[in-house]
Amino acid sequence: MAALIVQQQSIHDLWADAAAQLSDNDRKNINFSRDDKLNILAELLSSAEKCKQKFLDSRWKYTRKSGETVIISDLFGKIVRWIDSFRQIGDIVMQYDPAHAALPWAGVRFVLQIVVNTTNQAESVIEGLADVAELIFRSALTEALFLHRASRTTVTTGLERAITKLYASILRWLSEARQHLERSTSKRMIRSAVLADTPLESCLKSIRMADEDVHKHMDYVDWSDGADRHAELTQTLQSITVPLKRIDGSLKNMQDNLEMSRRNKIIKWLSPEPHMGHHNQAKRGVLESTGQWLLSDAVFMKWKDESASSILWLHGSLGTGKSKLVSIVIEDALKSFEAGHSSKPVFFYCSRNPAEPTRSDPKAILASLARQLSLLEPEKRLLKPTVDLFKRDEAEGFSSGQLQIEECCSLIMQLIELHPHMTIVIDAMDECDPTKRPDLIQALEHILKESSRLVKIFVTSRDDGDIVMKLSNYPNLTISSQRNGADIARFVAVEVERLIQARRLLAYSNSQATMKETIIWEVSRRANGMFLWANMQLQHLCSFIQDADLENALGELPPDLYTVYANHYDEISARPGKDHATVLRHVLCWLLCARETLQTDDFLAMVRITSSRESNTASLSKDLVLEICKNLVIFDSELNTFRFAHLSVREFLEQRSEYSEAASNKMIAENCLWAMLSTCQNLATKKLCSQLGWHSKTMPTGLEKLCKYADICWAVHCRLSGDARMSGVLKMALEAIFSDHEDNSTSSLDLWCERVQTHLKRYIGGGHIVHQLRDAIPGKESTSYLRLFVACAFDFDEHIESILSTTVQTTPFVNGQGESPVFVIARHGSCATLSRLIGQDKFRIELTEEVAEEAAWNQKKGKEVMKLLLKHGGANVTITKEATLFILKSFDKDTVALLLDQRGADFVITEEEMKAAGRNYTHGEGVIALILDLLGQKKANIRLTGEIAKSFAGDKVCGKDFMMLLLHRLGEVVTITEEVVATIIRRFDDDVVTILLKRCGADITEEALKAAAENYKRGSDLVTLLLDRCGTDVTITEEVAKAAARNRYDGKRVMELLLDRRGADVPITEGVMKAAAGNYSNGLKVIQLLHERKVDFPITEEVVKMAAGNGDRRIVEFLCDIRDIEITEGLQTLYYLDHQAGVRIVTEQWRCVANLCAAAKKGDAEEVYNKDIRRHDSVVRVLLETKAVDVDAEDVAKQTPLFWAAAHDHGARQDYTDINGRSPLAIANFYGRVYAAHILAEAKRQMPAAQVQCIQ
Known part of the structure; x- marks a missing residue:
């Protein structure tokens, strides 16, 4: 300036x-x-x-x-x-x-x-x-x-x-x-x-x-x-x-080096959702200056500008314009992005629409967010985490499947790390599947709390109970007439003027100006914040010609939206003509129940064909459909399809008996079966069509579109018809289909199976229906099982007895994917069919781990499936050991109780079962309490082993509670060893240890004190607790002091406590100093404490080497400041290796390599496991390809550095040799160690050339 x-x-x-x-x-x-x-x-x-x-x-x-x-x-x-x-x-x-x-x-x-x-x-x-x-x-x-x-x-x-x-x-x-x-x-x-x-x-x-x-x-x-x-x-x-500039310019230079076709394949694999089309549709019709009350609201501005990651929840009743406000928020964020102030926002518009099932599925929602985060504008380049994930799934053969919620979350977290700031917007969360909605909220909260970047999440919804419970503690705004009243008034004024100009309103008024003001005032005043109500009322007023009638209508405007819909529906359905009423009903039924998003031409063709079976409908156009369904249906030009004007229209229709789920699906199911059977040429099918009155006519134009849809969706519509399929036309048609098995080559079901396999080739991934269809298709060697698998996939339980009575089992009951009938039932929740199968003594059912896992994934019906198998399953149901363990770690107390009852009195609870229960992060406390009660009833006991303690300690959320449950039963049903006492002290806090010492009465040993000093979270508290109990009876050994010195987070406080309580009795040896020098997080503080306390401590060459390899250059600086350090050949070698690594090794994986090797050298299995090496097979490849580590060098646990990588199936081989003679520790020092070595070199001032040549 x-x-x-x-x-x-x-x-x-x-x-x-x-x-x-x-x-x-x-x-x-x-x-x-x-x-x-x-x-x-x-x-x-x-x-x-x-x-x-x-x-x-x-x-x-x-x-x-x-x-x-x-x-x-x-x-x-x-x-x-x-x-x-x-x-x-x-x-x-x-x-x-x-x-x-x-x-x-x-x-x-x-x-x-x-x-x-x-x-x-x-x-x-x-x-x-x-x-x-x-x-x-x-x-x-x-x-x-x-x-x-x-x-x-x-x-x-x-x-x-x-x-x-x-x-x-x-x-x-x-x-x-x-x-x-x-x-x-x-x-x-x-x-x-x-x-x-x-x-x-x-x-x-x-x-x-x-x-x-x-x-x-x-x-x-x-x-x-x-x-x-x-x-x-x-x-x-x-x-x-003006917003703070929060954008990373380095992203502009990232390249994915992908061809366009490859890039597009990855994008579609991640998410095919047309999120921008949904946004363009939502923002259509938004008037200028609308929603400014939200953008200028103090709560909104604080959420937007402050440096805290948080959720802002905008909520209001139906029709208050939430989606329009979302579009305004997104446009505001996009402008900030275009101005270079922030990253591009990511967003999703949820919708409860069977034709768009992914718009209410948390997995698809999160996948769409990940897709948007993955793309760099304007070239649509893909960021590396997404490309790497695709390559991994492609290599494992999973690149055609949908990512799970955990995978989406992990990818989103990685992508957010590449941006300093991210805004996530989700509209209409109330339209997300209620059974899965908690998963979405949990995922968003996880992203919010775990991300190290600034994350802003904006959510809108109605006040559904579960959403209120989860989001009411976050900043929130309620849409009310006081807030959006000015927007409503502006909308009404503009719309009234438009209607007057189109001569649809007040065309014959004698006092147009006065009436115009009256309409604007009355409608705006009584809208109560609902744009939809105001719009419907204006459309209703257009039907009046005389001013007096219009004034009367203004005085009788219904207060709620559903009454408005009822009046409007009665008005349009009462129009004369059978064709009109038929088309209206068919359009609304198709929009209510269609399982695919139908393009305009396909939709018009299918409505025309199904309507023509009841009336003389000859042709349909887009404008005619909109006129017949006036104000209830709109045309989405962005996606070229019809949709309801608002979710509330769907909700209104679903309350009417003629449009209930069963009634609407019955109409479509009958038409699907007609289309499917009318193309079948065998005699039995022709006879059936004649009996049903489905006489052959000239095939209507466009029938192939309906036939294709029917092949995919007939079974779903039949299933959703409920009791309607137990009588009449549907019953006859389905009985014929499931009994037509004499000639597999020409039966209607086998012909359908051939066609549907062709259709499925065009689906990549696919939704629930596609999975049902794939599960319904038997293997090539078991085609006779088609009827059984169709019944299991779509829950046609009424046909099970006849299917089994006419099916000869020659091979195991498996479908084309090698899955059993009960597996298919568990995946799709076909409980009625399962009940029938359990009652068939000759049908053997095996409850395997895979079946239990599918039931656990099935949030709607999975628990009911398990209840049927465990409670009602008789001698024909067997449960595998693996299934038992999975149930213990995945299901709730009630399900586990059924399992234990089913297994009977001879079932023995071992360490394996207890560890499984300890991994039950959701229901573990109840499950463990149930197991302990069972042991008490049986007068049995369980030994609390180190493995159980470690398993519980690994659960950061519930592990403490689990351990407390066991310790409270010590001496009753739980026994313990001295080794486990140390494990518990090392891994839990003072609350747990207090109960442990009280219940078991164990002596305070050197091993217990060492374990307390090693506890990186509560080490000082535990050492205090133990020292208070034992006084001076326990000697502070070198091992205890070393444990304190290497404590990563609490080392200084533990050492300070030991010095305060025992003073000169604390041995500060070379080993203790090496432990401190190697402690990256807390070592400097420990050494500074010893120096301040004037403790006489040795600084040997080994100590300095350890400090130089630590990565925290401040330790070497401090040691050089307080002592004269002799630079020996060993230190010069370390300097040279570090210098070479700093110059040559630039690959990002070296940090993981260093972590792996350093942890392996300690021999700490858990620490190795926690280094994320499990998913970094690329790290292992880098390590092996460079041949820069001696993979046979043994650690203190007699395991090589790559032992754990090999154990986790990452292909680590043990036959490589170290061509450079470097140790695992040296490799662990490769990343970022140049500074420490540089300090050593400066202390020496100059390295003799002869020695450098010798080292080289």
Whole structure:
């Protein structure tokens, strides 16, 4: 910004006045004597930018007390913005008083320096710094515009006092922030837990109150004088509302190196949803300025602008324009993207429509979001995580299947990591399948809480109970007539004018202007926030010609939408003519029940054909359909299809008996069977058609379209016809189909099977119907089982007895995919058919792990399937061992109770069963309690083993509760060994250990104390607990001290505690120092503690090597500062290897390689397992291809570095040799170790050339 020169007026120094109001204690915490004040901004900006990048790389975030996840790097982005903005207008501000204009920034800089060095409990300070930086900038603008004037008024004097009060509040907060950061962590935590508001929070509240007071005074200030003199400053003040720039320019340079055909294949594999078409349809008809109340709402603006990841929930009753508002929010986000301020938003419009089943399926919703995140505009390049996932699935043969929710979530998380900020918008969550909706909400919450990037999620819905329960604790807005009343009035006025111009309304009015105003007023006033109601009423008013009739109608407008629909439906259905009524019913039935999205020509052809069977319908057009179904049906030009005007139309029709699910599906099912059978030429089918009155006529044009649809969907429509298929035409037709098996080559069902296999080739992945069809098709060697599998897939239970009585089993009952009938039943929830099969003594049923897993995936009917198998299954049902374990880890207490009853008194609970129950993350507590009660009843017991303890410890959510259940039953039904005592201490907190010691009465041993010191979460608490119990009876051995030194998170506090309690009795040996030097997370703090306590500790070559290989260069720096270190040949070799790695190894996988090798060297199986090596087969390939590690080098557990990779089936081979002679530890040091080696080299000053040659 160009410098602006203004004449300096005689003004008050407001920062000096504010400083004068501080107490002596606050004044001593702020530096008033810094000489280089004009350089502060440049230094501060540089520091803030470094902090932003640092925390962007570290992905630091924290959770507020209120639950929101705050992204630290975004806060620093705001701090950088306000500092830089102040610099741009600084020439004006500084000329008045450079010393005090820089005063608050000096305080900010000082606090920032403390924050960088003290990250614990500093989050609230950082968040406050972002607010303070904005206020300093904004207040400086306000001063320059309104207070630096020739004349002073009462208004400006009041504003001056308000700003001074704000400045004083800012200075007090800076003082308190310094004191807060300089307090010990424990004192901060105690204050936070005990006080409702800490002093820091109270100061921030005072700042906000003072800021509100400034705004109140600004309302009375004359803007014109300041604006004329400083137009550029005024523009800057107004630009404060421009969003923070949150976009990563490096994405523009990413390439996928894919051909267009390959790219399109991956895109369609991920999601075929036309999300942009849905958006274009939603935004159609939105008037200019509509929805501005939402964009300017304080709750919306806070959600949009703050640095916290959160959900904003917009909710309201039907017809209030939620989808239109969503389109406005998306358009606003797209404009921000196009302006370069943020990443492109991703969105999804849910819909409850059988023709579009994926629009109500969480898997498809999340897959669509992942697809949008994967694409880089404008070339539609794909990001690497998506390409890698496709290649993996392609290699495993799964590239034609739909991703599961967990896979979608994982991919979305990876993709979000490539963006500094992401906005996710989901419309009409209430239209998502109610049985699956919790999965969607859970997935969104997981993304929100686990992402290290800033994530904003905007959701709309009606007030359905489960949604209210989950989202009411998040920020939310309710649509009401008070909020959208102006939008309704604008819409009504525009629509009335349009109708008048089209001569559909008031065409013959004698007082058009007056009537126009009356209509606008009455409809707007009584709409109660519902656009849909207003639109329907205007259409209704168009039917009146006389003003008097219209006035009467205005006085009788029904208050609710369903009454409006009922009146309107009665009106259009009462029109004369049989053809009209038939077409109306068929159009509505097809829209209610169609299982595919039908293009316009196909839809018109099918309605015409099915209608013509009842009337003389000869032709149909788009306009004719819209006229017949006026206002109930609209045409979607984006997707070239018809749809209901609103979800409420569907809901209204479903309440009428003639359009119930059974009635509508019955009509379509009969037409599908007619189309399917009419093309069959065998004598039995011709005879049947004659009996049903389906006489052969000239085949109508377009019948092939109906036939194709019938092949795919006839069975679904028959199933959904319910009791209607038990009588009449449907019963006769289905009996004929299932009994027509004499000649497999010409039976209607076998001919259908041939056709449907051809149809299925055009489906990639496919929805539920496609899976049902594939499951219904038998294998080539078992074609005679077709009827059985059709019945199992679509639940035609009434035909099971006749099918089994006429089927000769020559091979196992398996379909074309090798699945059993009970597997198909579990997948599709065919409970009626299962009941019939269980009653067939000759039909053997095996409940396998695969069957149980399918039932677990089936959220609608899976539990009922398991109940039938476990409760009612007799001698013809057998349960495998694997199925038993799966049920224990996946189902609820009631299902497990049925399992235990079915298995009988001889069933033995072993370690394996208990571990399975411990992996039941949803119902585990109830299942474990049930098992323990069963053991008590049987007077049996279970040994609590180390494996059980480790399994429970691995469950971060419920593991503690599970362990407490077992420990409370110690001595009754649970036994324990000393080895397990140490395992529990090592992995659980003091609550669990207290119960353990109380129940088992175990002695405190060296092993127990070592385990406590190793507990990285609660080590200090546990060591305190054990030392309090044992006093000085237990010796603090080297192993205990080493455990404390290598504790990654609690090492310093554990070592501090040991020194406080035992002092000189704590042995600090070379081994202890090596453990500390190798501790990346906490080692430096441990060594600094020992130095501060003046503990005599050795720094040997091995210690320095360990420090150099750690990756935290600060350890080597510290050691070099406190001791003279001799650079030996061993250290020079380490330097050379690290230097070579830093130059040559740039592959991202090296971090995983390093983690794998370092963990394997420790011999900690769990740590290796947690290094994510399970899914990184590419890491193993890199490791092996480079031949840079000795894969046969044994760790402390006598296992090679690649043992666990091989165990997880990643093809790791053990026959490679290390051609470079490097150890696993050296490879583990390859990533990012150049700095440590550089420090060693600097300490030596210069490496002799001869030695370098020797090393090479």
